[in-house]
Amino acid sequence: MKSDDLRWIFEQLFNRYGPQHWWPAETPFEVMVGAVLTQNTAWLNVERAINNLKQADSLSCQQVVDLPPAELAELIRPAGYLNLKAKRLQNLCRFLLESGGESTLSSYKTDELRQALLSVNGVGPETADDILLYAFQRPVFVIDAYTRRILTAYGLIAGDESYEVLRSGFEAGLPLDSALFNEYHALIVKHAKNHCRKKPQCAGCSLIERCQQGRANEAEEPTAT
């Protein structure tokens, strides 16, 4: 994971897709809810669940905590794992309320906030980093299945590295810039949705093949015809 490779990939994706304006949410709290609901779930179904919460006037910390679990589960049904995610949302919202809310958490150092989020049952590394980056604008790089696939397809990693290894790899190879990390992760997802629908780990992805070809040419033959 060299800095040059990471910068080059970002450049390719940004030139092709442009800015993505992430996270698709109106408020930081909506980001957090979406981060839990999207666990192993297609975003389209998450949108339906969030719309249900909005229409029930329940998209707030206090409302989520106060709702009976079965009712909350019913509202988020489209996002799948409904009973599990209902508990996770309530765990997260209890944590937010007990911590004094977003304003208090904003004063935490990034590492402290990350540890606090990870202490919530149902919030793992990726969900915590989604929240850190997209709700709190902290320069934390989000690693997901798409990121692994793309790096593997580019031959930059073996694919079985731990979450933390990959995260620190990105953070060490790039400027510690939340706006950059925001775009980068969003572009990876955008690219994956456009070109990596088929399973074979992005190996047949036309853009990546073009990019790999382009890189090979740059390296071997900078002044190609």
Added chain:
DNA sequence: ACCCAGGGTCATA
């Protein structure tokens, strides 16, 4: 009918 999606936890070895 099958595969999978912007994961995480828990039990077991």
Added chain:
DNA sequence: TATGACCATGGG
């Protein structure tokens, strides 16, 4: 530490 089972819905 490292697998496996489990959670559940909707789209392709």
